[in-house]
Amino acid sequence: MSQKDANKDSLSYRDAGVDIVAGDALIENIKPFAKKTMRPEVMGGIGGFGALFEISKKFKNPVLVSGTDGVGTKLKLAFMLNKHDTVGIDLVAMSVNDILVQGAEPLFFLDYFACGKLDVAVATDVVKGIAAGCELSGCALIGGETAEMPGMYPAGEYDLAGFAVGAVEKEKIISGDTICEGDVVLGMASSGAHSNGYSLIRKIIERTGIDLNSDFHGQPLADVVIAPTRIYVKPLLALMEKLPVKGMAHITGGGLLENIPRILKDDLTAVLDKNAWQMPPLFHWLQAEGNVEANEMYRTFNCGIGMAVVVAQEHAEAAMKQLRDSGETVWNIGRIQKRTEGQPQTVVQ
Template sequence: MSQLSNVSLSYRDAGVDIDAGDALVEAIKPFAKKTMREGVMGGIGGFGALFEISKKFKEPVLVSGTDGVGTKLRLAFELNRHDTVGIDLVAMSVNDILVQGAEPLFFLDYFACGKLDVPTATAVVKGIAQGCEQAGCALIGGETAEMPSMYPAGEYDLAGFAVGAVEKSKIIDGTKITPGDVVLGLASSGVHSNGYSLVRKIIEVAKPDLNADFHGRPLADVLMEPTRIYVKPLLALMESMEVKGMVHITGGGLVENVPRVLQPGLTAVLDSKAWTMPPLFQWLQQHGGVADAEMHRVFNCGIGMIVIVSKENADAAFAQLQAAGESVSRIGVIRAREGDEHQTIVS
């Protein structure tokens, strides 16, 4: 027969601090408020996030995406840097839905940890809000999960969810791409948020001083540089001309991502000499002894987004993107596929 306990237990005794959760909500409200845009109904704190689609869309199609930050988080823990991974989180999802022509409307985040550290979580969510501002979307909700014994002390995990809208007639799916079209490459800000398992392995082997100068900045800063968000300049480009295809260079690098927008009978031929691979990638390749083919299959190698336009529009697209602050290179062409060759050839 069980006996009644004389101990009075609380949720805090079990490892969950409700007061810390409440403090985090209050701390992030000002950051979320700065991301508000037309369509948002209500604020942070409700059970569900409400958003009204603008009447400017006649036949709106919703486009959604979800992603995390990957093992870049491990580097963030080791360096105790939590202010930029939130930007990475937003970038990975909004850049993904952008390539189908969607305007990001709102974003939700999921932050999970073993024990909630309010300053750390606040830094992360502040970064998420900064990413949302860059993308022009609203941070309208999320979830903070404090789960004792699920995560080691000082560690957390992140997931993000973006929803956008595109006019049905303006969905970009690659079906209009034809031989002769031009491939433009937009520079990445760094490794972005893919391939960090290999990055960390190379660091383990090379044992560099992460605080040492690397081309004018500490190596740690270069490694943690947040993912570039391409939303605003590319939405503007889509307004001014036909964009036939876009590719967000994420996991799978240049080689695996481009075929996702190509019809079976087409191949993209990219000229690796058309852009300079940034020093960080050169360093990673050198210290890891990584083959060229592996570099192109794992990393963005300096090209974070690809835009495919007609030959006639190539010069105008190049000029507009450059004027918008993007570093642009004309990196390849589309041609008919020969036999069963790979759909992306990097020469």
């Protein structure tokens, strides 16, 4: 060994910016929260190389349904507000609500948390939220990945992604194929902007210079804009057990105008009555302060409707009653009609 080599300090992974001890501490912190989400089908616990899950014998001819998503630039607000305990709910909601619309029961969820330097307290808050979202949707948090990558992210920031896997009986898959003229569109209330349109929301907040701690209809504006995405799994699974549901659309990126057409045949259109539901004050404020055109609002935001549910007209009242009895706010917001040449597949009038 040369004298030059002998004088070199011994380097560790921690010296390079990766703290394995912190990672181990995070795993220990989150184990109790993950344990609360366990289902009988889970084989083993957190910490293995792969997560094992046995499909329940209650399924006769199961089809697996999967979905993946992130939280998007809503995370920027979480960093600004130093509030990290609900973005995990958003993360789970975006995937479980997506697979739900095809009739699937969410079975398990895995997350991916990436940062430049691991803050164990912040990461624990995030994963607590993920576990809470899993409890709300009845799925098991069976694994995930924490990646500490120095230089990849600004100090104090992180990114989130995750995916859910569910199952549905093959003969009960909901595809929208049975939707026809005369069917009713029910709208289930959102809890806010959910996890979409936040680049525009942040731009409007920046333009107005508003204090996020200021009062907004009885609560801090910060709480309104960071409110977690509503999870519709349990009430809609219960509804599907009682009544035939023809189609469901999770209102995410693309808003009402671009998500409902995803379940409609080419010759049909959904005609929605904008006076049939109450658009929350947040959206009125965003529209006014951003001078956002009505069509852009319906194409960007959920505008108060987080899930659209299509049922036959004769089942509409019973479906609304059951959903309301389960604690949901729901309105009859429109009808399915024959589509005329050149007509959009969702019309809000």
